[in-house]
Amino acid sequence: MGDAALLPPAMFRRPLFAVSNAVNTVVGMGVFGGLSLLPMHLQIVKGLSPGAAGLMLLPQTLGIIAGGRLCGPVVIRTGRHKGFLLLGLACMTGCALAFSRLSPDTSLWTTGLVTAVMGLGIGVCFQVMLLAIQASAPPGAMGAASASYTFFRQIGGTAGTAVYLSVLFALTGDRVADALHDAERTPEFGAALRDPAVADTPAARRLLSALRDGTAPDLDDSSFLDRLDPRLARPVLEGLSGALDTVFLIVTGVLATGLVLALFLKDARTTKDTKGKAA
Template sequence: MPLSSLRLRLLVISLLSVSFLGALDHTVVSTSLATIAGELGALTLMSWVVVGYTLASTVLLPVLGKLGDVLGARRIFLGSLVMFLAASLACGFAMDMTWLIAARVLQGMSSAGLQLMSQTIIARVTTQRERPRYMAIIGAAFPIAILVGPVLGGAITDYWGWQWVFWINLPVGAAALGLALIAVPHLEPGPMPRHFDVAGAAAFTGALVALVLAVTWAAELTAGPATGAALAVSIAGFIAFIHIERRAPEPIVPLTFFANRTIAAGTALSAIIGVGLFSITAYLPTYFQMAYQTTATVSGLVPIATVFGMLISNLLTGWLASRTGRYRIFPILGTSMGAAGLFVMAVLPGGLPLWAPMVVMAVVGMGTGAFMSLIVAVVQGAAPPSQTGTITATINLVRQVGSTVATAVIGGVIGSGVAGLLPAGLDASTLTPQLVHGAAPAIQASVAQIYTTVFAPIFIALAVTYAVGIVAAVLLPQGHLSEEPVPAPHAPSESFSA
């Protein structure tokens, strides 16, 4: 559905604003968590402010993708935006932690709709050739939110109060809503399904909730019977989900998608982004505070360099792919850069100036950005137009699940590895950077070596993950992005294109 140049620009501004709000809401809360927990008097529930948001935004992806195809992306997008604003208002008025967690769950649900429908709408109004450029612009919301979110959240909490971390969404969101009502076109929905896949949605939701609970509890080192039971429920749920999807007349995740090589390879590449980079970013500041003896402020420079590299590369490759119509070279180069950079991180000797790992991780970020948004655009072009929302949800889902599971696994490896190597007299549960920096030089050197030893195999494992991504990228079919307009979803042609 072609749009005028002016309306397309307004649409991109609207979608970028809303995508940034959704992405920022996930990062801006991190620096205010301690204040929120202290004022609401529920420190033990603090992690659920984040977990509830993440869980809700993950489990609803396939359902929202299907609803976007059936009811129309515009309806789901506008409904999600209204719900997001209402949930933001409720978060700021929270009187206790239970109220806040419930409101954050609603925020997570609506944020999933905003992110997913933004990508779906772009796919529906652009040609395959135009799509990478606009998808890169929308995708820039995530790295920008990572860069500014923690600082903005801290400043708002210190000067306005933590409630404004949520209320700041209201004026920006209201303006974006007004613009969206004008700019987002009425997109023709697909045919109404005769049978909505309720059983598949229920099985998937139950399995994914159990999985997130299992990895969260394991990462908190509270593994026990409940963790094992949650993992068993998750495995059984995913087995049931696959069984249901294979027989459902209109599944929420059509498994036939993966017979298409572009979709299969693109889905693998999306998962690798979550597992290979997003999972380690949260632990980099701790690593540099302990292994390089930096302050908390200075340690944040490495993730910033990583994300900045990701942002630049994401925009550049989106522009190049739209300009040339070629796309396969970018994931091949990107995964190669990621694998090489993470391997270098594993073998970097101690005592180097901080700029050395900053440069290396910037290369990893650039490699990831080279195909982060591009692969979504490519996979969308390989699916029938009537299932654009469904395939967009699938590729986002594997990335988010990969990130969640890998983050928990890495956290567990770091916790147990450090605890097992610490010399007598040091307790892992009370070990802080401040304590180490104030200790004798011999203790500092010992702790630095321990963290280097523990992180080296983690970096190698992530480098191997990117190496698998090289294989997936090579398996992408040779293709050229089409300049033909995307047909309406009810069009009779259901053929795949690369």
């Protein structure tokens, strides 16, 4: 179809369009794929309800709004995308690295602060990438350019979610089993096992059965952890947290890749035409 295609191939010969959408895809992998795991940490590792875990993502939403509102007018006025995009990506990469250090002992205040800063970086990146993609398109292809922004971001998010969940499910069993094996040698865990009031419960028997088999308990339904003595639940939470930390390290690498790609971005200088297209 040539130029009549829904996404004209000629647009990819424009460096600003091609690089922006490459970064857009990578950012989609990091944002939608990686942050889909944060509620899992909040609900299982920290023991929050689904509603409370959702509220913990509110700082991220506020950060996204603030980041877009602050940088958008400046980028439109100056036509300089690269510096803001690098700043946003650096912010996101650092926050993803901070997420990889989360543990059962990490306070909710710390998690909320990192989430807010991550949202600020996301807001800057999303706004700058959209403006860069629009600025790179001829007037007749503005609709296709704007649609490509969502298209490539969703592709990245879908691929990222599939990859990260696969890695998480592959790691969790071994990490939890190893944590339980190490916990057997601790006095706190042993004391809990010797206490009949603790060990003779359905949740504890489920855990002990897995311990005897040298495997991790079935975590498809993790609600039994709420009924388990904290001393027995601790190694399960640590194992799951360790698996999540590894996934967030992968997210950090993905976002760092986006940061490198953004170095090849060329600014669209301030011109009347650029302002009109960005608007």
